[in-house]
Amino acid sequence: xxxxxxxxxxxxxxxxxxxxxxxxxxxxxxxxxxxxxxxxxxxxxxxxxxxxxxxxxxxxxxxxxxxxxxxxxxxxxxxxxxxxxxxxxxxxxxxxxxxxxxxxxxxxxxxxxxxxxxxxxxxxxx
Amino acid sequence: xxxxxxxxxxxxxxxxxxxxxxxxxxxxxxxxxxxxxxxxxxxxxxxxxxxxxxxxxxxxxxxxxxxxxxxxxxxxxxxxxxxxxxxxxxxxxxxxxxxxxxxxxxxxxxxxxxxxxxxxxxxxxx
Amino acid sequence: xxxxxxxxxxxxxxxxxxxxxxxxxxxxxxxxxxxxxxxxxxxxxxxxxxxxxxxxxxxxxxxxxxxxxxxxxxxxxxxxxxxxxxxxxxxxxxxxxxxxxxxxxxxxxxxxxxxxxxxxxxxxxx
Amino acid sequence: xxxxxxxxxxxxxxxxxxxxxxxxxxxxxxxxxxxxxxxxxxxxxxxxxxxxxxxxxxxxxxxxxxxxxxxxxxxxxxxxxxxxxxxxxxxxxxxxxxxxxxxxxxxxxxxxxxxxxxxxxxxxxx
Numbered sequence: 001x002x003x004x005x006x007x008x009x010x011x012x013x014x015x016x017x018x019x020x021x022x023x024x025x026x027x028x029x030x031x032x033x034x035x036x037x038x039x040x041x042x043x044x045x046x047x048x049x050x051x052x053x054x055x056x057x058x059x060x061x062x063x064x065x066x067x068x069x070x071x072x073x074x075x076x077x078x079x080x081x082x083x084x085x086x087x088x089x090x091x092x093x094x095x096x097x098x099x100x101x102x103x104x105x106x107x108x109x110x111x112x113x114x115x116x117x118x119x120x121x122x123x124x125x126x
Numbered sequence: 127x128x129x130x131x132x133x134x135x136x137x138x139x140x141x142x143x144x145x146x147x148x149x150x151x152x153x154x155x156x157x158x159x160x161x162x163x164x165x166x167x168x169x170x171x172x173x174x175x176x177x178x179x180x181x182x183x184x185x186x187x188x189x190x191x192x193x194x195x196x197x198x199x200x201x202x203x204x205x206x207x208x209x210x211x212x213x214x215x216x217x218x219x220x221x222x223x224x225x226x227x228x229x230x231x232x233x234x235x236x237x238x239x240x241x242x243x244x245x246x247x248x249x250x251x252x
Numbered sequence: 253x254x255x256x257x258x259x260x261x262x263x264x265x266x267x268x269x270x271x272x273x274x275x276x277x278x279x280x281x282x283x284x285x286x287x288x289x290x291x292x293x294x295x296x297x298x299x300x301x302x303x304x305x306x307x308x309x310x311x312x313x314x315x316x317x318x319x320x321x322x323x324x325x326x327x328x329x330x331x332x333x334x335x336x337x338x339x340x341x342x343x344x345x346x347x348x349x350x351x352x353x354x355x356x357x358x359x360x361x362x363x364x365x366x367x368x369x370x371x372x373x374x375x376x377x378x
Numbered sequence: 379x380x381x382x383x384x385x386x387x388x389x390x391x392x393x394x395x396x397x398x399x400x401x402x403x404x405x406x407x408x409x410x411x412x413x414x415x416x417x418x419x420x421x422x423x424x425x426x427x428x429x430x431x432x433x434x435x436x437x438x439x440x441x442x443x444x445x446x447x448x449x450x451x452x453x454x455x456x457x458x459x460x461x462x463x464x465x466x467x468x469x470x471x472x473x474x475x476x477x478x479x480x481x482x483x484x485x486x487x488x489x490x491x492x493x494x495x496x497x498x499x500x501x502x503x504x
Contacts, residue, residue: 011491012494012496016501018501018504019501023404026401026405026408027405027499030405030407030408031412032412035170035413037294037413037416038412038414039416042294043182044187044189045186045189046189048189052182052186055178056178059178060170063170063175063209064209083189088337115389116384116389116390118390132370149275149375153278155279156282156286157282160282160284160290163287164287164289213465241263242258242264249268249270252275291418297438301438301440304430304437305434307433308434308435311430312430315422315426333383
């Protein structure tokens with residue numbers, strides 16, 4: 001059923017004629033990282049429920065155009081029995097975007113950078 | 127580790143002396159339904175990723191005070207290969223709140239009501 | 253046009269026959285506090301944009317059933333030129349719910365409680 | 379106080395040496411569009427509260443790196459007195475990103491495309 005996917009639609013693709021493959025990959029990857037952060041920050045999470053949240057984040061993001069792979073780790077440092085709201089600084093995400101050929105994967109990252117005290121989104125491999 | 131839980135804290139409970147058990151149950155349940163809706167609406171979802179999202183919603187909500195059980199169904203009517211943003215009208219949730227004794231469970235519901243064209247939150251059993 | 257409002261609909265009200273006025277007030281207020289928290293946590297905010305966010309939160313919540321008044325303060329302690337993601341601990345909210353008569357207002361609160369290290373939602377006046 | 383801004387930090391910029399100016403602009407713009415959509419979708423909105431929500435979205439997004447300007451319109455078609463949850467299809471956003479020189483602005487767009495039945499994010503001018 002792949003032919004029904006958005007990224008195989010001619011109308012969809014007609015909007016991106018002004019971008020190179022690299023530009024399109026970082027654009028789509030940027031959208032997905034921004035989406036992930038702002039969708040899930042605030043979710044109640046504990047050691048017990050971390051795994052199911054990591055999985056749901058990964059699975060939901062794979063729906064988005066050109067997202068080929070994603071790994072999501074939530075870095076939690078809390079006591080058993082307690083829970084917190086998911087904070088962007090807890091997220092360590094690696095996202096593989098593929099707009100065309102398998103060999104041209106772009107890898108993006110969301111990771112807390114201590115020196116910046118900021119959850120940075122950047123391009124790790126292009 | 128149950129003793130570390132918020133709902134076992136005296137300071138926590140001191141804030142709720144002005145509520146009956148029933149009032150407290152519907153208050154906590156209301157918070158959790160409002161939280162669930164506004165946390166997850168917007169999440170990309172497809173037939174393929176529905177299950178993992180339902181599970182993560184259930185698990186995350188179980189972290190909240192007094193939530194004893196929860197069942198979450200996402201009513202999706204889309205083609206294979208497509209995805210949509212989770213809409214509140216797609217949610218069918220049943221939430222069991224227990225502030226004290228097992229036998230005094232309160233059951234709350236979030237469900238789309240056709241006649242109202244509105245995803246209603248209400249108390250099903252008290 | 254008040255007659256079009258949800259809370260004036262007979263079908264809507266038929267779902268709440270099992271609750272006292274007090275129970276209904278804390279239920280609706282709980283929903284709104286849970287909604288507020290999980291909708292807006294994560295929003296980029298700075299000293300410069302704090303006011304417009306406080307206003308939008310207030311205004312949007314006033315749409316919900318029986319919310320008569322709301323005051324929202326974001327407690328920000330950051331340097332000029334910087335921004336952060338809104339965190340639940342920064343929120344100080346007072347919510348007035350009125351299911352029937354003006355004199356029976358219920359006031360709910362969302363406020364960070366230091367002793368609990370937790371953004372507590374509770375009923376301040378009932 | 380501009381010197382405190384993230385985008386003037388050398389550490390921050392060291393993560394982006396692998397991108398051209400165009401790539402960086404579409405990356406940052408993509409992040410902001412994904413953020414905007416997934417942060418605000420679900421917010422209660424009515425004709426009466428539309429303006430304050432549009433303003434808060436604009437203001438909050440201006441905090442993000444390199445966002446020079448943004449216009450946000452919410453396309454609402456509802457009766458007076460009613461409200462709905464903000465849906466991605468209601469958003470019409472134009473975002474100006476400037477990584478360096480004023481003349482090299484990149485303009486991004488979020489807009490519902492009828493033929494796709496999809497709220498598309500794309501690059502309008504580069």
